[in-house]
Structure formats: C-alpha cells, structure tokens
Amino acid sequence: MTSSLSFLDNGGHMGALMRAHDWDRTPLGNPRTWPQSLRSSLSACLNSPVLGAVLWGPELYMFYNDAYAESLADRHPAALGQPVASVWGSAWHQVAPDFHRAMATGLGFSHNYVELLIERHGQRERTFWNFSGTPIVGEDGTVAGLLNQGQEITEQVRKERETHHLQANLVRAVDERTRDRNRLWELSADIMLRCAFNGLINTVNPAWQDVLGLDERELVGTNLIDHIHPDDVARTADAARLLAQGGTLRRFDNRYRHRNGSYRWISWSIRPDAESIYAVGRDVTAEKEQAEALRAAEDALRQAQKMEAVGQLTGGLAHDFNNLLAGIQGSLDLIAQRVSQGRYGDIQRYVEVGSGAAKRAAALTHRLLAFSRQQTLDPKPTDVNRLVRGLEELVQRTVGPAVQVEAHGADDLWTALVDPSQLENSLLNLCINARDAMPGGGRIRITTANHWLTGEAAETDDLPAGAYLSLSVQDTGTGIAPELIARVFEPFFTTKPVGEGTGLGLSMVYGFARQSGGHVRIYSEAGAGTTVCLYLPRHEGPAEDGDAATGPAAVTQPIRNATVLVVDDEPGVRLLIVDVLAGMGYTVLQAADSAAGLAVLASDAQVDLLVSDIGLPGGMNGRQMAELGLRSRPQLRVLFLTGYDETAVLGNGKLADGMAVMTKPFDIDALAARVAELLAAVGTPPQH
Structure with missing residues (x-):
C-alpha cells in the first residue's frame, strides 16, 4: 500500500476538498491508509464528467465529484464522508433496496425516469433521474462499495410532459373539431x-x-x-x-x-x-319563386301605370283635339253655309277661326312629339348666351311688367349642339311657367354655365360622362309640393285650373332635352321657388353665325319650267300639295305609293324635285324610294314630309346636300318657299 495521495490529483474542486479534509476524525481514517480498490474507484469518479459518487463500506459513506456536488445544492460540502442515508433522507429510502441488494449480491443495476422528492434549498422538489449502481470489489474479493453514477433529467421530463400535454391537447382539439364537423355534416x-x-x-x-x-x-x-x-x-x-x-x-x-x-x-x-x-x-327555390312573383307583380304594376298614363294621354288628347276640331269643323260648316247663301262677307272670319284652330292642333302634336322625343330637330352649333340675349326682350314682354327678368351668361360658355328654335321654344315655356307660379309678381333669373358630368352624376341622369352646358330658369314663386315633383314631366299633368294649361309645357321641354342628348333637372321647395335646369351636350367648335340670312324666306320666286313629283298616300294632302305647286306654275306629277313613285323616277320623265311623305305603302318608305331614285338621277332634289319621326329620314346623321325635311302640318307659304329654294339649286350637283 502506498502512502501517496496522487489518486486525489486532478479531481477538480472535490479533489482539493478531499485532500484538505480532516479524515482522521472520521471512521474512514487517513487517506494514506485507504485500500487500493477505494483509491482506484475514487480516482475514476473524480475525473469523470458524469455525475457520480463512491459509496463505501457497509455504511455507504459518500465520496462524490464536482458534477454530483451541484445536485446536492445546499447539502454540499457537509455531505462529504457522511452515510448516504443521512444525506438523502426520505429519497434514500425509496432507492435503498436496490443499493443494498447490489452490495449483497455483487450485481449492478440501472434505472431510468425515476421520480424522487428531494429537499434542496429548504424546499421539497420533485425531480427525475437516470442512475446506476456498480459494485466495487475489495482486496478480499468481497463487495466493498458501489459506484453510483446518474443524470438528473428533471428539466427534460418537464419539457417532454409539456410537449406531451400539448400533443394531447392538439389531438383532443382535432378530435373535438372532427366531432363538431361530423355533427355539422350530419345535422x-x-x-x-x-x-x-x-x-x-x-x-x-x-x-x-x-x-x-x-x-x-x-x-x-x-x-x-x-x-x-x-x-x-x-x-x-x-x-x-x-x-x-x-x-x-x-x-x-x-x-x-x-x-x-x-x-x-x-x-x-x-x-x-x-x-x-x-x-x-x-x-333557394322559395326565394326564387318569391322573386319571380315579385317581378311579375312589378311588371303588372308597370303595365297598369303605363295603361293609366296612356289613358291620361288619350283622354287629354281627346279633350284638346275635340275642342280644336270643333272650331275647324264649325268654321268649315259656316263657310259652306254662307257660300250656299251667297253671303261672302263673313267667310274670311271663319277662315281665320279654322286656321287658328288648325295651327293650335299642329302645336299640340309638336309638343307630343317633343315629349316622345320624335319631333324633327335641326341641331346646330349654338351660342346659348347669344340666344338668351336675343330672346330676353320677348320674354320680358311675355311675362309682363310685374316680373323682373335677369339673364346672366357664363363668360367662357361652351358651344351647344342643339336646335336653336326648339331651345327658344323651351326657354319661353319655362319662363311662362315661372310667371304663372308668381301671380303677385317676382323675379325670373336665367343663367348659363359649363358642367362636367362624371361618375354617379352622369349615371343618375342616364347620360354619358362628359362636357355639358346648363341653361337654368329660376323663379321666386310658390314652388312645387314634394309629392308633385315626380309628375311634373308627365304629359297633360298640370296644377293650373281647367282651361288655363294643357300640361304639355314641361313634358315638351323634357322630351326636347332628352332627344338632344341632354337632360332636365327640377329643384323646388313649396313656398321657396323653383329652378329648372337643362343640360345640353357640348359642341367642340364655334357656333354658327345666327345673324346670317338663311332659310326658305330668302327665296320667294318660283322656278318656272320645273317638274315636281309628289308622292303621298293621303289623297287630301296630295291634292293640296299638287294644287299649290301647280298654282305656282310647276309641272306636277303624282303617285300614291312608293312603288308608283319609283316607277316615275325610273322612267324618262323629267323630275327636278321629289316631294315625298316618309311613311308610304308599296314596300319601301320615302327615304328608301328617294335613295333608289338618286342612283339614276344624281341631280334630283328631295323634300321629305313627315308627321312624326325624323329618324326614318335622318337615320343617325344629317340629311345630305340637296335634301330637306318639313314637319306636317305645314304652312302653304312655307312649303312654297322651301320648294323654290330647292329648285333654285337644280343646276348644281348635290353632294349625296
């Protein structure tokens, strides 16, 4: 046996502690007297990085390394050289049988995931260990002690259990969600x-x-x-x-x-x-059926409203036309009576009465066509400011001295593409309505302005987005009740007493604006006046010179030796036109339908001017007949007569050079002037 303490060298902190320990006062005695089996085991333990202890002798006195010291916490260093039972207390009783068995049998053991309650830092801690016990054989061949090595896995177990608890929760959640979905699927x-x-x-x-x-x-x-x-x-x-x-x-x-x-x-x-x-x-079958029923009900309601409007329209027409026809028929009857009696003195008066009634009937139909957007328009680039200035004096005379008329035009007002005569008529109608709304007098303010309509504003008025100019008429009158605002543009709707208005003024203005590519808005409040605003499409370019002498009035003399073909399916109208033109010295040919008219145009007969109705029997309308005739007669001039819709004549554009259109009924003098105007240019080839 050597007396050296070298077996405690390189033992780290615990090696130094053991070398300094007073072992003489312990049952183990001086380390120089310790057996070689203890020295060898202790040297291996002190130099191992694995947590380890040597438990020596029947009392299992403790020798441990630095790693083991950390697990003892506050029990270190007092535990050095003490019996293991006194160090570990109740935890030792849990594992003691395995250690005693190894001492008795010489058979080692190993355990994993062992839970031990250990007191550290004055508290009982639940800890988990992997540990083993290996017998140490002494010099006499018996088991003299045990090498106890281990690893505390408390933190590992905690994390594993947390993880396990989290998979468990996830599995439970998945199961619950699956059950929920299954229940939803089933129910x-x-x-x-x-x-x-x-x-x-x-x-x-x-x-x-x-x-x-x-x-x-x-x-x-x-x-x-x-x-x-x-x-x-x-x-x-x-x-x-x-x-x-x-x-x-x-x-x-x-x-x-x-x-x-x-x-x-x-x-x-x-x-x-x-x-x-x-x-x-x-x-959604029930919802679909309800929606279809609602659509059917809405269609029925719209049809009922349409029939109500038609009834109102026809009733108003019947009332007004019966009054006018009574004047015309009565005048004709009295003229016939006076002629049969040889009394000619009163005939002129009856002619004037009948003619006046006929002109009012023509004005009524023009207003209806304007409302239905089928009147014949002649849109031109128009300076609306100049038009308002030219009409201002007439408006003032019409509304009377009790009403003050103010006109304010925008300095940079754009040009409008509009029929100027119909715009004048609309403006006059609006001013008359304004006057009637101010029985005690007041003020009419006429203004113009430029507007850009975009997005929702354009959609609301069912207009293309773009540039428009406005013409507004504002009064200081009684205003319009809210429940009546939606009806003011209906034909024959009027708030005036019976006999004081036809109810076509605003409907004509509305139809004219819509047919011109614009719109009308009305703003009113009972007792606070009314503003009616026309929106008209902008024309890119200058306005036409409104002072130039144009139109049929400039031609007053008929052209002699000219031949006119008159095509109209109404015998009375055809007779009147033929008599007027023949009385002017023209040679007049006539036909009752488009087939007969085309036959004349295809013949060798001289025809300088075609005067034709638009709506004709015979397989084609007047426009189609004229176009076929122009193929063989490129210098032919054409005057169309129409009682309703200019689109059959104009299509989507304007009439070509050498063509003109007049609306029925027409003034005889105006017809004669227009015919003379067209025939005056017969020598110049038209641009069709």
Whole structure:
C-alpha cells in the first residue's frame, strides 16, 4: 500500500476538498491508509464528467465529484464522508433496496425516469433521474462499495410532459373539431358534397334526403351532371372547368331533380382544392319563386301605370283635339253655309277661326312629339348666351311688367349642339311657367354655365360622362309640393285650373332635352321657388353665325319650267300639295305609293324635285324610294314630309346636300318657299 495521495490529483474542486479534509476524525481514517480498490474507484469518479459518487463500506459513506456536488445544492460540502442515508433522507429510502441488494449480491443495476422528492434549498422538489449502481470489489474479493453514477433529467421530463400535454391537447382539439364537423355534416339542413372536377360524387351528407329525396347510396359514384336540370348542364360544366383551372365562384345557382320529378333551385358555396370540389348548397327555390312573383307583380304594376298614363294621354288628347276640331269643323260648316247663301262677307272670319284652330292642333302634336322625343330637330352649333340675349326682350314682354327678368351668361360658355328654335321654344315655356307660379309678381333669373358630368352624376341622369352646358330658369314663386315633383314631366299633368294649361309645357321641354342628348333637372321647395335646369351636350367648335340670312324666306320666286313629283298616300294632302305647286306654275306629277313613285323616277320623265311623305305603302318608305331614285338621277332634289319621326329620314346623321325635311302640318307659304329654294339649286350637283 502506498502512502501517496496522487489518486486525489486532478479531481477538480472535490479533489482539493478531499485532500484538505480532516479524515482522521472520521471512521474512514487517513487517506494514506485507504485500500487500493477505494483509491482506484475514487480516482475514476473524480475525473469523470458524469455525475457520480463512491459509496463505501457497509455504511455507504459518500465520496462524490464536482458534477454530483451541484445536485446536492445546499447539502454540499457537509455531505462529504457522511452515510448516504443521512444525506438523502426520505429519497434514500425509496432507492435503498436496490443499493443494498447490489452490495449483497455483487450485481449492478440501472434505472431510468425515476421520480424522487428531494429537499434542496429548504424546499421539497420533485425531480427525475437516470442512475446506476456498480459494485466495487475489495482486496478480499468481497463487495466493498458501489459506484453510483446518474443524470438528473428533471428539466427534460418537464419539457417532454409539456410537449406531451400539448400533443394531447392538439389531438383532443382535432378530435373535438372532427366531432363538431361530423355533427355539422350530419345535422346541417344544407346539402354538402365532395366531388371530382369531372362531376363524380365522392361523398354527400344526409341533408340530400330531406332536400331532394335522395340518399347516399343513390348519389355516391354517380355523376352530378345526371341530377341537374338539362338547361343548366352547360353552364355547370363551364363552372367546373373554371374551378379546375384555379378560378373561384362565390355563388353558383342551378337546379337539381327531386325524387318526385320536380326541380329545386340550389345556391352553392364552392371551395376547390387540387383534387376535389367541396360545396355546400342551400335550397333557394322559395326565394326564387318569391322573386319571380315579385317581378311579375312589378311588371303588372308597370303595365297598369303605363295603361293609366296612356289613358291620361288619350283622354287629354281627346279633350284638346275635340275642342280644336270643333272650331275647324264649325268654321268649315259656316263657310259652306254662307257660300250656299251667297253671303261672302263673313267667310274670311271663319277662315281665320279654322286656321287658328288648325295651327293650335299642329302645336299640340309638336309638343307630343317633343315629349316622345320624335319631333324633327335641326341641331346646330349654338351660342346659348347669344340666344338668351336675343330672346330676353320677348320674354320680358311675355311675362309682363310685374316680373323682373335677369339673364346672366357664363363668360367662357361652351358651344351647344342643339336646335336653336326648339331651345327658344323651351326657354319661353319655362319662363311662362315661372310667371304663372308668381301671380303677385317676382323675379325670373336665367343663367348659363359649363358642367362636367362624371361618375354617379352622369349615371343618375342616364347620360354619358362628359362636357355639358346648363341653361337654368329660376323663379321666386310658390314652388312645387314634394309629392308633385315626380309628375311634373308627365304629359297633360298640370296644377293650373281647367282651361288655363294643357300640361304639355314641361313634358315638351323634357322630351326636347332628352332627344338632344341632354337632360332636365327640377329643384323646388313649396313656398321657396323653383329652378329648372337643362343640360345640353357640348359642341367642340364655334357656333354658327345666327345673324346670317338663311332659310326658305330668302327665296320667294318660283322656278318656272320645273317638274315636281309628289308622292303621298293621303289623297287630301296630295291634292293640296299638287294644287299649290301647280298654282305656282310647276309641272306636277303624282303617285300614291312608293312603288308608283319609283316607277316615275325610273322612267324618262323629267323630275327636278321629289316631294315625298316618309311613311308610304308599296314596300319601301320615302327615304328608301328617294335613295333608289338618286342612283339614276344624281341631280334630283328631295323634300321629305313627315308627321312624326325624323329618324326614318335622318337615320343617325344629317340629311345630305340637296335634301330637306318639313314637319306636317305645314304652312302653304312655307312649303312654297322651301320648294323654290330647292329648285333654285337644280343646276348644281348635290353632294349625296
């Protein structure tokens, strides 16, 4: 036995502590007397990085390394050289049998995940260990002690248990969600399915039985297309292709056949993935039927309102035209009576009465055409400021001295594309209405301005977005009640007493504005006056010179030796036109329909001017007949007569050179002047 203490060298902190320890006062005695088996075991333990202790002798006195010291916490260094039972207390009693068995049998042991309650820092801690016991054989061949090595795995176990608790929670959550979805799948009143992009049904929920009378056995393995209404198959297939290409559908409605043969409307919410289509459908048949019933009711209401408007329109027409026809018929009867009696003195008076009634009838039809947007317009680039200035004096005389008229035009006002005479008529109508709304006098303010209508403002007025100019007439009168505002543009609607207005003034203004590509707005408040504002389309370019002498009045002398072809299916009108033109010295040919008129134009007869109605029997209208005639007679001049719609004459553009149009009924002198004007240019080839 050597007396050296070298076995304690390189033992770290515990080696130094052992070398300094007063072992003589312990049952173990001086280290120089310790057996070699203890020295060797202790040297191996002190130099091991693994937590370890040598438990020596029957009392299992403790020798431990630096790693073991950390696990002892506040029990170190007092534990050095003490029996293990006194160091570990109750925790030792839990593991002691294994250690004693190893001492008795010489068989080592190893345990993992052992839970021990250890007192450290004055507190009982739950700890977990992996540890082993290896017997140390002494010089006499018996077991003299044990090498105890171990690893505290408390933190590892805590993390594992937290992780396990978190998988456990996740599994529980997944299970709960799965159960919830299964319950929703089972209990949902909406039908659910998963199908392939080719329509093959993979799975359905029980709601199919309630909604369509079909169960899972009848559906799974069949194709969805086989259950769809034939009229919906094509667009359903298109929708499936869209989904297969990565597209989306927020809502898709189609019809499915019920077991009883009827069809139900299903509204689908659809979500595809890479392989399948997932869809939830709700039966919306009742909603569809209600919507259809509502549409039918709305259509019926609109039809009823339309018939009410037609009744009001025809009633107003009958009333006004009966009054006018009474004047015309009475005048003609009295003229015939006076002629038969040889009394000619009163004839002129009756002629004037009848003529006046006829002109009022013509004005009435013009207002109706304006309301229906079918009047014949002659739009020109117009300086609206100049038009207002030219009309201001007339307006002032018309409204009387009790009403003050003010006109304020924008300095940079754009040019409007509008029929100036019809605009004058509309302005005069608005000023007369304003005057009638101020029985005690007041002020009329006429203003012009430029406007850009965009977005919602243009959509509200059903107009293309763009540049417009406005012409407004504002009064200080009684205003219009809110419940009447929506009706003021209706034909024959008037708040004036019977006999004081036809109710066509504002409807004519509305129709003129809409036909001109614009709109009318009205702003009014009872007791606070009314403003009516016309919006007219802007013309890119200068206005025409309004002072130039133009029009049929400039030509007053008929052109002799000219031949005129008159085509009109109304014998009375044709007779009047023929007599007027013949009385002016023209050679006049006539035809009652377009076929007869075209035959004359195709003959060798001289024809310098064609005067034709637009609406003709014979297979073509007046415009078509004239165009065919112009192929063989390129210098032919044409005067169209129309009683209703200029679109049959103008189409989408203006008349070509050498053509003109007049609206029935017309003044005889105006007809003569227009004919003379057209014939005066016969020598110059027109530009058709």
